[in-house]
Amino acid sequence: MRLTRIIACAALALLSSVAFADEAEQAIRKTLDTLQIDVPVESVTASPLKGLYEVKLAGGRVIYASADGQFVMQGYLFQMQNGAPVNLTEKAESQGIAKAINNIPQAEMVVYPATGKAKTHITVFTDTTCPYCHKLHGEVAELNKQGIEVRYLAFPRQGLGSAGDKQLQAVWCSKDRRDAMDKMVEGENISAAACTNPVSKQFALGQSIGVRGTPAVVLANGQLIPGYQPAAQLGAQALAAQ
Structure with a gap:
């Protein structure tokens, strides 16, 4: 019985997380439509920084937004890995550019x-x-x-x-x-x-x-x-x- 409750709670948590991510993406896309950035949005996903979403634009460029779409920013996001700073933005943009060029x-x-x-x-x-x-x-x-x-x-x-x-x-x-x-x-x-x-x-x-x-x-x-x-x-x- 206890195992069943644990599985049920995990399933509810997953569904809640997916629903929140969907709501965040909708809010962010709505804001970007209002801003008229004139570049198609390829994807909106959670970034490694809690509460910040990574927005990949066509061609590989990356910007960031809050979950409610009220804040949008452009700039580099760094993460310390093994004591050294890693430029996550540059890494994501390079992957997007490589994909666009290779197509x-x-x-x-x-x-x-x-x-x-x-x-x-x-x-x-x-x-x-x-x-x-x-x-x-x-x-x-x-x-x-x-x-x-x-x-x-x-x-x-x-x-x-x-x-x-x-x-x-x-x-x-x-x-x-x-x-x-x-x-x-x-x-x-x-x-x-x-x-x-x-x-x-x-x-x-x-x-x-x-x-x-x-x-x-x-x-x-x-x-x-x-x-x-x-x-x-x-x-x-x-x-x-x-």
């Missing part, structure tokens, strides 16, 4: 394969009008030799309709995208018939994950590295992030 078909990218067997990959948001993108592009072969596959996504830094946007569309509409990218970076004019292309979609994705300029590199684990880094430094980080 993109390679057919929608410009891919420079690794030499031999690939050890890892990086995804670079690029703009053919960006000088530091040109500098990074000149080191792609070196990254490939390190076993790193380089994948390009389009990010016209001056916005849609800009010169960079038109150049990137020409690259993505070319029959040989790698050749077109190489020539465009070298200053040659590339003409290609207009086609349905993913440039605007990739630009929107970049904005959603926090890309503000080019080049912006996403490692295999979802870590976002803004700006240019020399191949030796970038390669070491990429290989460590497998």
